[in-house]
Amino acid sequence: MTPEELFEEKQYLVMAAIKQRFGSITRATQIAEMNNMELDDVIQVGRMHLWECCVKYDAERVKTFNAYVMKGMKWVMSDEIHMKGMPFKISRKVSHEERNQINFHSIDLHRDEESVNEFYAVSPINVEEEALLSVEFEEATNVLEEREKLIILHVGEGYTEREIAVKLGMGRSTVNKKKNEAFLKINPNYKPLNLRTFFLGKRRKMRNRQLGLTV
Incomplete structure (x- = not known):
């Protein structure tokens, strides 16, 4: 399949990424307008990222291609919106490569499940590294059942076992059991210690990409 054919086939990922990122x-239209953009600008950014991924397509990663594209696409959309809506300007002396190493995260005030205000904080996260980490997580968790994967994802987001139990409609002991079983599937040498520090450590050490070595 040529990059052009793959690009046409995966066009739907652009709108899917927009819906996932902005709800x-x-x-998405409202947020774009608040940051000196239009929805079409966001779509174009997504398409550009999709094209780059199609050109670099690796047939060996066919099962994780969509996840890789979606993760990176959501990051670049956010970067573009935050850059256009920045309350300060970046010096022209800063190289293109250095600027690309800066990623912006929105810190939102939520009321009744709607974002009321949006403020932006600078975080030195590399978009490609973050996307690769997400893909590797997808690969590592392929051995899990959907419920086990949901539990692991919630643990990674910082939820307690009690909170996960409420969200998934399960007993806390069941959550604990399935959580431990899931980590054992990923890593037979796993010992149930502090899982939240495991995920935090993964983000701090993105170069160490062997999921489940430590907790």
Whole structure:
């Protein structure tokens, strides 16, 4: 399959990424307008990222291609919006490569499940590294059942066992059991210690990409 054919086949990922990142097309339009952009600009950014991924397509990663594209696409969309809506300007002396190493995360105030205000904080996260880490997580968790994967994802987001139990409608002891079983599937040498520090450590040490070596 040529890059052009793959690009046409995967066009739907652009709108899917927008909906995942912003909640809805309507909300994405509002956020874009708040940051001196239009929805079409966001879509174009997504398409450009998709094209780059199609050109670099690795047939050996066919099962994780969509996850890789979606993760990176959401980051570059956020970067573009935050850059256009920045309350300060970056010096022209800063190289293109250095600027690309700066990623912006929105710190949102939520009320009744809607974002009321959005503020932006600078974080030195490399978009490609973050996307690769996400893909490797997908690969490592392929051995898990959907419920086990949900539990692991919630643990990684910082939820307690009690909170996970409420969200998934399970007993806390069941969550604990399935969580430990899931980590044992990923890493037979796993010992149930502090899992939250495991995920935090993964983000701090993105170059060490062997999921489940330590907790």
